[in-house]
Amino acid sequence: MNRISLLPVVKHKGRHENGLRNTLLVGGSGTAKTSVCIMYANKFDSNEMLFKRINFSSATEPRNFQDSIESEIERKQARIYVPPNNKQMTVFLDDLSMPFVNAWGDQITLEITRQLIDHKGFYFLDKDSRGIFKQIDNLQFLGAMNHPGGGRNDIPNRLKRQFFSINMTPPSNKSVGDIYGSVLGALFTPKRYTQDVVNMKTLLIDATIAVWETVGKKLLPTPAKFHYLFNIRELSRVFAGICKVAQQHEHKVIQNVSALKEKISPQLFLIGLWRHECDRTFMDKLTNNADKKVYTEILNRTTKEKFRESLGFDDDQLMTNMLFADF
Numbered sequence: 001m002n003r004i005s006l007l008p009v010v011k012h013k014g015r016h017e018n019g020l021r022n023t024l025l026v027g028g029s030g031t032a033k034t035s036v037c038i039m040y041a042n043k044f045d046s047n048e049m050l051f052k053r054i055n056f057s058s059a060t061e062p063r064n065f066q067d068s069i070e071s072e073i074e075r076k077q078a079r080i081y082v083p084p085n086n087k088q089m090t091v092f093l094d095d096l097s098m099p100f101v102n103a104w105g106d107q108i109t110l111e112i113t114r115q116l117i118d119h120k121g122f123y124f125l126d127k128d129s130r131g132i133f134k135q136i137d138n139l140q141f142l143g144a145m146n147h148p149g150g151g152r153n154d155i156p157n158r159l160k161r162q163f164f165s166i167n168m169t170p171p172s173n174k175s176v177g178d179i180y181g182s183v184l185g186a187l188f189t190p191k192r193y194t195q196d197v198v199n200m201k202t203l204l205i206d207a208t209i210a211v212w213e214t215v216g217k218k219l220l221p222t223p224a225k226f227h228y229l230f231n232i233r234e235l236s237r238v239f240a241g242i243c244k245v246a247q248q249h250e251h252k253v254i255q256n257v258s259a260l261k262e263k264i265s266p267q268l269f270l271i272g273l274w275r276h277e278c279d280r281t282f283m284d285k286l287t288n289n290a291d292k293k294v295y296t297e298i299l300n301r302t303t304k305e306k307f308r309e310s311l312g313f314d315d316d317q318l319m320t321n322m323l324f325a326d327f
Contacts, residue, residue, distance in 0.1 A: 022162055022164065023142055024142075024144070025144045026145055026166070026168065027169065028229075029146060029231045030233045031169065031170050031232075032168065033145075036168070037092050037094075038092075041092065044090070047087075048087060049087065049090060050083050050088070050089040051089070052068075052090070052092065054068050054091065054093055054094065055094045056099055057095065057098050059100070060099050061109060063125070064109075065109055072084075079134055080135045080136075080137060081135065081136045082137050083139070089139050091139055091142070092142045092143075095144065096143040096144065096155060097145040097146060097153040097154060097155050110155055110159050111159075113159060114162065116139075118158075118162060120135055120136055120139075121133055122136075141162075143163055151221070170231070170232060173213075176232065177206075180205050180208075181201065183239060183243065184205065184239065184242075187246055187247070188201050193266075194266070196267055197270065200267060203306055203310055203311075204242070204270065204274055206306055208239070210305075215230050215295060215298055219294060225287060225291075237277070238278055242273055242277055267311055268317060268318075271303065271307055273322065275320055275321075276323065278299055279299075282295055283295050303319070304318060
């Protein structure tokens, strides 16, 4: 089933007048939570449904949230407010779990968020009307957050119960291979490259996935290394770097490597490019030499396993050490 079709159209009687229930997407980084919500919102008829995106961070205060909502509504009656022209509005709360947790374990920004969803409004802050409840109608909510744990916050149960939660799982290796196989397939075509270069497509994909998976298992995040998160975005960075070089000068960079002063085959050039992009993506995140040594061993072992038998190069040839820069 298309995940986009699961968003606030989840039926739940009594939650909204239109039978819809707020939806929360929960998943790791790179599982396309935000993309799915934006793609869903792009299907809205602007004559009927408006869309408001609010990005939470650790610095988001209750007043920031209230101001963001109030900037999108207008008075309908004395103390009743609605989106412009009495339309419906979907409010997308991105990174919902990010607000700061205070010394008492509270996320005060999420309390006013829960109040708006649960009671359909909050209180006037103007001096003359302070303490009077402001009702806000015609809102429904989408949320997205990372899985709690590993230094990431959870959200209060009183807010969590306002949503129908959907777990966003990362794509399988086959899906990843299909995605980037299509990308490289469009780049490495027989019209532009010889067959030995075209055949590198599958080897590069398999090798990148192998490095990505192994690094993610061996170099785990800790409180001191909380940024050791290797998700599908790392894959896209590796392939984006390869594509950027391959597309330079009308796709002639790889074709012309045999004319360089240091003779090298296009296949070894691609392996060198791939190793450089892996270093740029994975090793640049690492904070000490011990972790870099672990990564280098993973990269070298994967290079030998994925390319040696298929291409017939010896280990010394495969251990390329090329640097790429755009001057």
